[in-house]
Amino acid sequence: MRLIVVVGARPNFIKIGPLLPALEKAGYDADIAHTGQHYDAIMSDVFFTDLEIPDPTWFLGVGSGTHAVQTGKAMIALEDLFVSERPDAVLVVGDVNSTLAGALAASKLSIPVVHLEAGLRSGDMSMPEEVNRLVADQLSAMHLTTCREADRNLMTEGVEHERIHFTGNIMAESVLQHLEKIANPSVCERFGLDLEGYILATIHRPENTDHPDRLAAIATAFRATDLPVLFPVHPRTRPLLADAGLVHSEADGVHLTDPVGYLDMLALQRYAATVVTDSGGMQEESCMVRTPCVTVRRNTERSITIEVGANRLVPADTSAIFAGIGEALDSSRTWEFPERWDTSVSERIVGALGSGIVPLSGCG
Numbered sequence: 001m002r003l004i005v006v007v008g009a010r011p012n013f014i015k016i017g018p019l020l021p022a023l024e025k026a027g028y029d030a031d032i033a034h035t036g037q038h039y040d041a042i043m044s045d046v047f048f049t050d051l052e053i054p055d056p057t058w059f060l061g062v063g064s065g066t067h068a069v070q071t072g073k074a075m076i077a078l079e080d081l082f083v084s085e086r087p088d089a090v091l092v093v094g095d096v097n098s099t100l101a102g103a104l105a106a107s108k109l110s111i112p113v114v115h116l117e118a119g120l121r122s123g124d125m126s127m128p129e130e131v132n133r134l135v136a137d138q139l140s141a142m143h144l145t146t147c148r149e150a151d152r153n154l155m156t157e158g159v160e161h162e163r164i165h166f167t168g169n170i171m172a173e174s175v176l177q178h179l180e181k182i183a184n185p186s187v188c189e190r191f192g193l194d195l196e197g198y199i200l201a202t203i204h205r206p207e208n209t210d211h212p213d214r215l216a217a218i219a220t221a222f223r224a225t226d227l228p229v230l231f232p233v234h235p236r237t238r239p240l241l242a243d244a245g246l247v248h249s250e251a252d253g254v255h256l257t258d259p260v261g262y263l264d265m266l267a268l269q270r271y272a273a274t275v276v277t278d279s280g281g282m283q284e285e286s287c288m289v290r291t292p293c294v295t296v297r298r299n300t301e302r303s304i305t306i307e308v309g310a311n312r313l314v315p316a317d318t319s320a321i322f323a324g325i326g327e328a329l330d331s332s333r334t335w336e337f338p339e340r341w342d343t344s345v346s347e348r349i350v351g352a353l354g355s356g357i358v359p360l361s362g363c364g
Contacts, residue, residue: 001028001353003114004087006078008035008062008098011171011281014262015093015116017051018173022346028353030091031057033081035074035098046261051174067097067128074101082109089114089357092136095129095280103136112357116170116349118143119150120301126207129280130301142357144349146171147304147338165352168340171281175266175288176343182267182289191230191255193271199325200272200291201231202279207316208296209240214316218296219246219254221321227273228253232260274328276321283311288341292328296321309335 003023005016016032023030034056048055060077062070078101082090090106091114092099103113118137122130134157137143143159145151146169154164185195201222208214219241222229233241233256241247246254260268269275270289275282277295283302286293287310295302295313305311309331314324340348 001088002085003028003030003089003091003353004033004082004085005030005091005093006033006035006098006102007056007093008074008101009094009096012093012096012098013048013051013053014174014281015170017053018177018346019116019170019349020053022350023353026350026354028350033058033060033078033102035060035077035101036062050262062098071097071101071104074098075105078102078105079109082106082111087111089141091116092140093117095120095133095136097128097132099136100132103139107139107360110359110362112141112359113139114142114144114353114357115140116144117146119145119154119164121150121153122299122301124299133301139360141360142352144352146341149304163358165348165355166340167348167352168342168345169284169338170345170349171284172288172337172341173343173345175285178263178266179289181263182270185267185271187260187264187267188271191257191268193228193230195271196273197227198272199225199227199229199274199276200268201229201276202234202282203231203277203296204234204237205278205297207298208278209237211316212240212244215240215244215246217316217318218321219244220318221325222246222254222276223252224318224322225253225325228255229276230255230257230268230272232257232265232268234259274325276325284341287311287335288337290333290335292331292333294321294324294328296324304338308338 062073089112092102093116106113115136143154143164144167151164151166269286269291272291275286275291275293278297280302283293283295283305287305293311296316312324314320
């Protein structure tokens, strides 16, 4: 079977790290098409290096833009690629704009779509990722899910049971594969941080950054903590933080820094006292490195991390965030990992592909 694996952003790169060697070992001809949604070194190249992912066969150079522009440009480029290469199937990953573009372009050419990380739902249609997930799943011939809840979501939406394969979380496999590499806490020393003596923060979602009152509430909560806060900042977020009055300040105990690579970020999560984030991926990663997480959002599609006790969900309100941090600091790190969040996920994905992809009606 010949597969084209479509990726475009940081979360995608992490998820294909363990999968590509498993596909190669099983005899699949799998090539990477990188749309270029994330295109600079720190948001793209470093992940390929850290995860030892082969260079993409195709780099499409889509770049930044509005959701429509980015999705449209990626769809046009991917359509040309699929027409030229005629793969047996296209595998799309996660819920970014490149995921939607790959699913749309392939389905219109009657090429079966396999969705890795299918079925996750926040129930919030204001999230661009929720739109991407819903549409990609309706266009997919095979759904590879991370949890039982995702299976139920898909069946509720009319997806046939035979198309759903509960393979587990490939993100978890990636983290577990790299635990030895992040055992060295030198990255903490580089930032002058004591082990389990700091808070690691990432805030980048528009529901927080595009609302000055919410961003100000988050900033106030960070200043109020007794522990130093290390905050790797997405380039888009930095000027918005400045508008909210949050700048790099030793007096406030908040340390803003540029984004860091995958392995460094995992190590920072592992040795933090707690993680405060609005990132979906970091909710999962912190669960796997056994660091309690506080998620600052209205909702989350990773509710399984809350169920096992690794995560707590709070609104962008100063007192709620402060209380969430306190609860996280008081919690243990002894939760059980969710079912099938282990080192055999890629093997189960290969097994699912080996069972055969049944094209959608009319596409065979």
